[in-house]
Amino acid sequence: MIRPSNRRRFLALAAGASLATALPLPARAAGLAPTPTMRGGANNYTPGAAIMERIGGGGFTMEGRVRRAGDGAALPGRRIQIWAHTTEGHERDWHSHGATLTDADGLFSLDIPQIVPAFGQAHGHLAYDAGEDTAFGGGGFETVFLRPLMASSSDTSLFVDFVLTPA
Amino acid sequence: MALGAFALAEAAASPYLAYRQPVYIAASFAGVLALILMVGQPLLAAGLLPGLGASRSRRVHVVLGLLTAALVSVHVGGLWITSPPDVVDALTFTSPAPFSAWGVVAMWALVAAACAAALRHGRARRLVHGALVSVAVGTTLPHAWLIEGTMGGVSKALLLLAALAALGWAIRTRRTLRLLRLPRAGRAAR
Numbered sequence: 481m482i483r484p485s486n487r488r489r490f491l492a493l494a495a496g497a498s499l500a501t502a503l504p505l506p507a508r509a510a511g512l513a514p515t516p517t518m519r520g521g522a523n524n525y526t527p528g529a530a531i532m533e534r535i536g537g538g539g540f541t542m543e544g545r546v547r548r549a550g551d552g553a554a555l556p557g558r559r560i561q562i563w564a565h566t567t568e569g570h571e572r573d574w575h576s577h578g579a580t581l582t583d584a585d586g587l588f589s590l591d592i593p594q595i596v597p598a599f600g601q602a603h604g605h606l607a608y609d610a611g612e613d614t615a616f617g618g619g620g621f622e623t624v625f626l627r628p629l630m631a632s633s634s635d636t637s638l639f640v641d642f643v644l645t646p647a
Numbered sequence: 648m649a650l651g652a653f654a655l656a657e658a659a660a661s662p663y664l665a666y667r668q669p670v671y672i673a674a675s676f677a678g679v680l681a682l683i684l685m686v687g688q689p690l691l692a693a694g695l696l697p698g699l700g701a702s703r704s705r706r707v708h709v710v711l712g713l714l715t716a717a718l719v720s721v722h723v724g725g726l727w728i729t730s731p732p733d734v735v736d737a738l739t740f741t742s743p744a745p746f747s748a749w750g751v752v753a754m755w756a757l758v759a760a761a762c763a764a765a766l767r768h769g770r771a772r773r774l775v776h777g778a779l780v781s782v783a784v785g786t787t788l789p790h791a792w793l794i795e796g797t798m799g800g801v802s803k804a805l806l807l808l809a810a811l812a813a814l815g816w817a818i819r820t821r822r823t824l825r826l827l828r829l830p831r832a833g834r835a836a837r
Binding site for chain 1: 733795
């Protein structure tokens with residue numbers, strides 16, 4: 481049973497949630513909202529990293545999912561570039577950069593060295609760069625740069641969602 | 648002094664140092680040192696440190712004040728060399744990191760405080776310098792606290808509390824706030 485106070489709170493929450501999803505994208509209220517580029521997401525980005533099995537010695541799993549805004553369809557074969565300050569190098573070091581492709585379910589995963597806090601925060605960088613993706617039969621979506629934070633600097637994996645807007 | 652040594656020791660024991668370039672480490676430690684000086688500066692200004700005469704205390708205050716400014720420039724310069732885009736983001740207040748803006752405000756407050764220190768001795772200098780260093784200390788607190796990966800948590804918390812306490816003690820001793828009341832009293836008398 482829902483007690484009245486809880487029920488009120490639940491209703492308020494539901495109203496707030498529907499308002500929150502309706503406000504930013506009124507035309508697509510029912511669909512999946514695109515992931516916006518994050519502040520500082522493109523910092524120390526150099527395009528063109530090779531597709532690889534792992535960056536350096538690995539040990540940290542950078543994984544995620546790439547979907548299309550609106551209907552949420554999985555996007556297979558899309559190129560995601562990943563870089564971070566790790567135990568093996570700085571963000572700007574070319575050997576800290578690598579790229580991977582999404583599988584049939586739009587999922588990607590790249591083994592990279594352990595991320596260490598840099599510039600005050602434990603964070604990684606990921607890019608969906610439309611220009612680079614066209615070489616793999618993709619493109620057609622807007623470029624997105626992400627700079628997700630790790631919940632804890634001792635985490636050994638990070639899951640990152642990309643929801644892309646058709647260009 | 649002991650607290651400062653503890654803070655430096657804790658920062659020097661960080662396992663992350665192995666993964667950082669010398670210039671980044673220098674920038675980090677310049678920040679820690681500047682924070683340590685921030686504890687001593689108000690005490691020197693108010694002549695609260697035992698064993699130092701008033702004039703000697705002031706002279707040390709001036710030297711350490713210039714040293715603080717130099718350390719802040721090493722801090723920002725070292726970060727610039729390490730990652731220019733991150734520093735540009737910070738200086739333009741567009742950084743994703745919540746502590747960056749606090750640090751930039753603290754930096755400008757310190758620069759202004761150093762300029763104010765060059766003013767002619769008197770009420771205006773005490774008020775302006777006091778207000779600016781209060782802003783610098785106040786903004787350094789969230790700046791340093793929110794940064795992860797350089798300082799140890801315990802020594803950082805203690806240092807920040809000490810910096811705040813030292814500033815408060817100096818303001819109280821020097822009766823700086825009383826300067827704010829004078830002009831109004833003067834006008835009322837006229």
